[in-house]
Amino acid sequence: MPELICDGRTLRVAEGTSVAAALALGGDGCTRTSVSGQRRAPLCGMGICQECRVSIDGRRRLACQTLCRDGMRVETQA
Amino acid sequence: MADVIVIGAGIIGAACAQALARRGLQVLVLDAGLPGATAAGMGHLLVLDDNPAELALSQYSLQRWRALAPAMPNSCAYRRNGTLWLAANAEEMAVAQSKYLNLQAQGVACELLSRDALRQREPELREGLEGGLLINGDGILYAPATARWMLETPHINQRRARVGEVDGHRVRLDDGHWLKADAVILANGIQANELCPELPIEPKKGHLLITDRYPGKVTHTLVELGYVTSAHNASGPSTACNIQPRPTGQLFIGASRQFGTTDPQVEGWMLARMLKRATEYMPGLAQLNAIRAWTGFRAASPDGLPLVGQHPQRKGLWLAVGHEGLGVTTAPGTADLLVAQLFDETPPLAAQPYLPQRFLGEPVYA
Numbered sequence: 001m002p003e004l005i006c007d008g009r010t011l012r013v014a015e016g017t018s019v020a021a022a023l024a025l026g027g028d029g030c031t032r033t034s035v036s037g038q039r040r041a042p043l044c045g046m047g048i049c050q051e052c053r054v055s056i057d058g059r060r061r062l063a064c065q066t067l068c069r070d071g072m073r074v075e076t077q078a
Numbered sequence: 079m080a081d082v083i084v085i086g087a088g089i090i091g092a093a094c095a096q097a098l099a100r101r102g103l104q105v106l107v108l109d110a111g112l113p114g115a116t117a118a119g120m121g122h123l124l125v126l127d128d129n130p131a132e133l134a135l136s137q138y139s140l141q142r143w144r145a146l147a148p149a150m151p152n153s154c155a156y157r158r159n160g161t162l163w164l165a166a167n168a169e170e171m172a173v174a175q176s177k178y179l180n181l182q183a184q185g186v187a188c189e190l191l192s193r194d195a196l197r198q199r200e201p202e203l204r205e206g207l208e209g210g211l212l213i214n215g216d217g218i219l220y221a222p223a224t225a226r227w228m229l230e231t232p233h234i235n236q237r238r239a240r241v242g243e244v245d246g247h248r249v250r251l252d253d254g255h256w257l258k259a260d261a262v263i264l265a266n267g268i269q270a271n272e273l274c275p276e277l278p279i280e281p282k283k284g285h286l287l288i289t290d291r292y293p294g295k296v297t298h299t300l301v302e303l304g305y306v307t308s309a310h311n312a313s314g315p316s317t318a319c320n321i322q323p324r325p326t327g328q329l330f331i332g333a334s335r336q337f338g339t340t341d342p343q344v345e346g347w348m349l350a351r352m353l354k355r356a357t358e359y360m361p362g363l364a365q366l367n368a369i370r371a372w373t374g375f376r377a378a379s380p381d382g383l384p385l386v387g388q389h390p391q392r393k394g395l396w397l398a399v400g401h402e403g404l405g406v407t408t409a410p411g412t413a414d415l416l417v418a419q420l421f422d423e424t425p426p427l428a429a430q431p432y433l434p435q436r437f438l439g440e441p442v443y444a
Contacts, residue, residue: 035291035326050369053290060290060367 004072019063019074020045020052031063031076080106082420083249083259085241085273086266088116089221090398092228093409094263097417099233106259107229108249110240113342115267115405118374120286120322120330121221122299123407124161125213127180131383131431132404135411137186138427140215142410153223155325161216162191162200162298164319164359165208170303174211187214202295202360211303218299218322221406241266244273247394261420263396264389267377270399274392277385278437279400281375283336285349290367293327302359313337317352319359329366331356333403335376344371378402379437386415386432390441396420397434 003012004022011026020042023029030039031052042052045064052063055075063074082098084091087109095105123143127133147156165171174190181188191210197203199212229236243250248258264270268281302319320332334352349371357363379385379400389395396419398412415432418425435441 050290053367053369059365062367 002068002070002072004068004070004074006074007076013068017068019054019056019061019066019068019072022068023054023063023074023076027076033077080104080235080257080259082106082261082263083108083247083257084263084265085109085244085249086114086264086269087225087229087236088114088265088267089225089228089406089409090116090267090401090412091263091265092225093413094265094398094416095234096228096231097410097413098420099231101417101421103233105234106257107234107236108239108241108251109236110266110269111238112240112269113374114269115374115376115401116221116225118284118286118372119221119376119403119406120320120332121155121219121224121406122161122320122322123217123219124299124301124404125181125186125216126404126407127177127184127186128382133180133184134427135383135408135415135432136404137184138414139408139411140217142414143217143219143407144215146410147217150219150224151227153220154227155220155223156217157219157325158215158217159323160298161213162196162300163211163213164196164203164300164302165210166302166304166359167208171208173303174209178211181213188212189214200296200298200300202362203300204359204361207359212298216299218324219406224406241273244392244395246392261394261396263398263416265398267399267401267405268375270377270397274389274395274397276391276438277397277399278380279377280337281340282378282402283334283339283341283373283375284332284403285334285344285352285371285373287331287349287353287368287371288324289329289331289363290369291327292329292366295362296321296323296329296360299323300359302355315348315351317348317355319356321356321360321363328369329363331363331368340375342373342375344373376402377405381436383432384408384412385434385437386412387419387429387434388441390435390438393443 043049047065081103196210240252300321322330384401385397
């Protein structure tokens with residue numbers, strides 16, 4: 001059961017859970033904030049729409065294409 | 079009833095329509111909604127000096143953009159961030175120096191940067207570049223929003239319609255209706271050949287890519303000087319490093335050129351080649367996330383200059399086409415040149431180098 005830190009909060013999820021799913025389970029489901037200040041969430045779930053980009057361990061990643069790993073730090077404010 | 083009909087609502091058509099409307103004319107702008115260069119391009123406003131006519135038109139237009147800027151809404155995203163031409167070696171630095179002298183002589187504000195000064199201004203650039211040339215008055219904008227803003231000028235009406243035929247100052251819409259005005263302006267870029275097959279305009283395909291937001295990494299629009307020596311003169315597919323910081327913090331990466339294709343598909347090999355070129359100048363790019371890639375087509379004339387003026391064999395039809403990669407830059411200058419000719423006034427810069435006659439022959443009308 002990987003344990004990750006999403007926006008400072010600890011989340012424990014099942015093996016094989018995507019970061020997008022983890023955010024839906026443990027947070028408001030949002031992944032980022034748009035240029036105009038709106039919160040955005042995953043849409044396509046298959047790596048195309050780019051709505052779910054988050055910062056993972058300091059690098060920009062697609063939440064729907066990334067599996068949770070133990071100790072991962074996920075930030076959704078970027 | 080319109081005084082003038084403009085075909086094409088891209089940046090050229092919009093600038094012409096705005097200039098005419100500000101003279102009090104009633105302008106009808108027709109647009110078919112086809113993909114155009116205005117929506118696809120980078121919105122880079124730059125002075126280019128490959129030849130005196132290109133320099134005159136781009137320099138004049140940059141002055142006009144700077145004058146227009148305070149009135150433009152935020153959505154136009156105008157920034158005067160300057161273009162930084164990058165010299166990778168001594169040969170390119172010599173090109174930078176000669177450009178510097180040429181531009182200085184014409185009153186274009188610019189400065190030469192040494193190897194160290196270059197890295198100081200743009201720390202993301204790789205070490206070992208020879209230097210650079212900074213053109214202070216260059217800028218960027220978001221062209222689709224700017225065209226929309228221009229078209230909001232009073233006395234302009236817009237209509238979504240495809241023109242099937244042009245006959246001097248009359249146009250036939252696809253639905254069979256004929257419209258007429260005192261003048262018709264053809265400003266539909268790459269689609270101009272469909273209405274005027276005699277125009278010597280060829281599509282040049284370009285790829286573009288935009289990254290996620292990474293604010294503060296790049297300040298100026300970074301363009302390699304190899305652009306001048308290679309891409310502009312090559313006939314085969316070519317790429318050049320062009321990195322533009324958007325006000326959102328995104329980085330806009332270009333540029334590529336391909337001839338002899340009208341297929342809008344993003345081609346992986348071309349995109350890869352273009353990105354590889356950009357990372358040769360800014361290695362850190364490889365760590366960033368791209369969110370979109372797309373293509374567009376530049377409407378290129380044989381001598382790289384636009385066709386601006388009345389069609390010599392089709393009285394009443396005025397041309398504002400063939401701007402290649404400089405349509406956004408030279409839109410205000412193009413509009414002023416065209417309006418001056420329409421009103422039979424002395425244009426703000428010599429109209430001769432851009433007259434359609436150079437390709438189409440002398441006028442057949444009096």
